[in-house]
Amino acid sequence: MGESLAAPHRSWLTAPMTHDELLEWSRRAAEWALDYHKGLRDRPVRAQVSYGETGAQLPVIAPETPAPMEAIFADFEAIVPDAMTHWQHPRFFAYFAANASPASMLAEQLANAIAAQAMLWQTSPAATEIEQVMIGWLRDALGLDTGFTGTIHDSATTATLCAVLTMRDRALGWRSVEEGLCDGPRLRIYASAQTHSSVDKAVRLAGIGQANLVKIPTRDDHGMDPAALDAAIRADLVAGYKPAGVVICSGGTSIGAFDPVADCVAVAKAHDLYTHVDAAWAGSAMICPEFRKLWDGVDDADSVVFNPHKWLGVQFDCAVQFLRDPAPQIRSLGLRPDYLQTLGQDEIVNFNEWTVPLGRRFRALKIWFVLRAYGLEGLRVRIRNHVRWAEELADAISGMDGFEIVTPPALSLFTFRYRDDAATEDLLAKVNDDGRIYLTQTRHGGDFVIRVQVGQFDCTRDDVMMVAEVLTKISSRNF
Ligand code: PLP
Numbered sequence: 001m002g003e004s005l006a007a008p009h010r011s012w013l014t015a016p017m018t019h020d021e022l023l024e025w026s027r028r029a030a031e032w033a034l035d036y037h038k039g040l041r042d043r044p045v046r047a048q049v050s051y052g053e054t055g056a057q058l059p060v061i062a063p064e065t066p067a068p069m070e071a072i073f074a075d076f077e078a079i080v081p082d083a084m085t086h087w088q089h090p091r092f093f094a095y096f097a098a099n100a101s102p103a104s105m106l107a108e109q110l111a112n113a114i115a116a117q118a119m120l121w122q123t124s125p126a127a128t129e130i131e132q133v134m135i136g137w138l139r140d141a142l143g144l145d146t147g148f149t150g151t152i153h154d155s156a157t158t159a160t161l162c163a164v165l166t167m168r169d170r171a172l173g174w175r176s177v178e179e180g181l182c183d184g185p186r187l188r189i190y191a192s193a194q195t196h197s198s199v200d201k202a203v204r205l206a207g208i209g210q211a212n213l214v215k216i217p218t219r220d221d222h223g224m225d226p227a228a229l230d231a232a233i234r235a236d237l238v239a240g241y242k243p244a245g246v247v248i249c250s251g252g253t254s255i256g257a258f259d260p261v262a263d264c265v266a267v268a269k270a271h272d273l274y275t276h277v278d279a280a281w282a283g284s285a286m287i288c289p290e291f292r293k294l295w296d297g298v299d300d301a302d303s304v305v306f307n308p309h310k311w312l313g314v315q316f317d318c319a320v321q322f323l324r325d326p327a328p329q330i331r332s333l334g335l336r337p338d339y340l341q342t343l344g345q346d347e348i349v350n351f352n353e354w355t356v357p358l359g360r361r362f363r364a365l366k367i368w369f370v371l372r373a374y375g376l377e378g379l380r381v382r383i384r385n386h387v388r389w390a391e392e393l394a395d396a397i398s399g400m401d402g403f404e405i406v407t408p409p410a411l412s413l414f415t416f417r418y419r420d421d422a423a424t425e426d427l428l429a430k431v432n433d434d435g436r437i438y439l440t441q442t443r444h445g446g447d448f449v450i451r452v453q454v455g456q457f458d459c460t461r462d463d464v465m466m467v468a469e470v471l472t473k474i475s476s477r478n479f
Helices: 007-014 019-038 069-079 102-114 125-141 156-171 175-179 197-205 226-239 261-270 282-287 289-295 327-333 364-398 421-434 461-478
Strands: 149-153 187-192 213-216 242-249 274-278 303-306 319-323 403-410 413-418 440-444 447-453
Touching: 019 069, 102 364, 125 149, 125 319, 125 364, 149 156, 156 175, 156 187, 156 197, 156 242, 156 274, 156 303, 156 319, 156 327, 187 197, 187 226, 197 213, 213 226, 226 242, 226 261, 242 261, 261 274, 282 289, 282 303, 282 364, 364 403, 364 413, 364 447, 364 461, 403 447, 413 421, 421 440, 421 447, 421 461
Parallel strands: 187 213, 187 242, 242 274, 274 303
Antiparallel strands: 149 319, 303 319, 403 413, 413 447, 440 447
């Protein structure tokens, strides 16, 4: 059939880009990547462009004819890097780091080369089986009970959504799976105000509704108050609601709050509620045994999520959900239509049945590469350094004129303010325009505060201490 193509069409099909050319361009891309990473410290961390500037450099319609890769690559170099915020910059202290270690980048290149769609065991046996083994490695590395199994999602948001969907259907005796939510009782989910907004999104998506996410008061240490949790559940039962589950925060995004996991799980279990622990950021730190007291009791939870793509160097996207028993989640989410059957093998694990999308990337490969390339001991050294340097930096900032530590380091995250709200906001804007470091904000106790999170894979003590230097210089220049 190809023979019958008209000549111009044939030339278009053989035009760029072939696999032979891919080899050459991959080398170019790898060289570019090396230069990029070596030069990161000389770049401003946060993109210094305004909204709309980048899009305006591209034509508004797609090209009809092929362009040479040389031109495409040149445009990439001219347009993209300066319009990016550099998440792998060693002085990225904003949000939480999304670390991409070189070993994980290499694994992603290989996964991209194979470009498999790992929805079923049969569609990628190695992807499924390496995922199973990696879940076991990580479970043991975090010190979790060997009774946990689990899966890999794109994000913690998806894992939390899966857990909330499971809470919903379990509370409704699984009728909702067939009948939907019509005529059912009003469900309630419980979490503290320190939990991430992905929990709010999950209750909305699950049809439970924002108003039925009960934000439980916290104690002085910002962890959920188990007595208040118990009281809220009891009050809801009396009022005719149907409590469904509790989301427990282990390392909140705003200030790094930790709920008392054991006590919260005990309250939940006493009411037969499903529990999900969100340790998206802090979970990685649990490879260090000395930090595990922060989530004491986690072994009794039904579901736990953590993001190796945050602090472990396994690049985005990679969120691991541990499950005490996968059956309830599969009962909520698993479908096996005729066209997805693996004939003659009903008992095998097909991970799409554990999550929302059917299609899946081969994410386990990068976990495998990272754990082998750095070893748990190498990863522990990094995390311990980050925690130590965050404490050192907080100490230095607390001694600076006009600065106040608002929340002390929770692992490697702390917050501070400068004089008042307006001065703090002004300082933040000037710091990020300066570009040597990147910090972001939150509100705490009604105040505008600046977050510092030390967690970039390649940062050094000098990078971290530069935060104090930049703050001193900019505040003395402007105030
Ligand atoms: N939970 C916590 C504590 C987080 O900090 C974040 C993101 O920073 C999330 C959940 C959502 O993570 P993801 O981007 O993987 O959905």
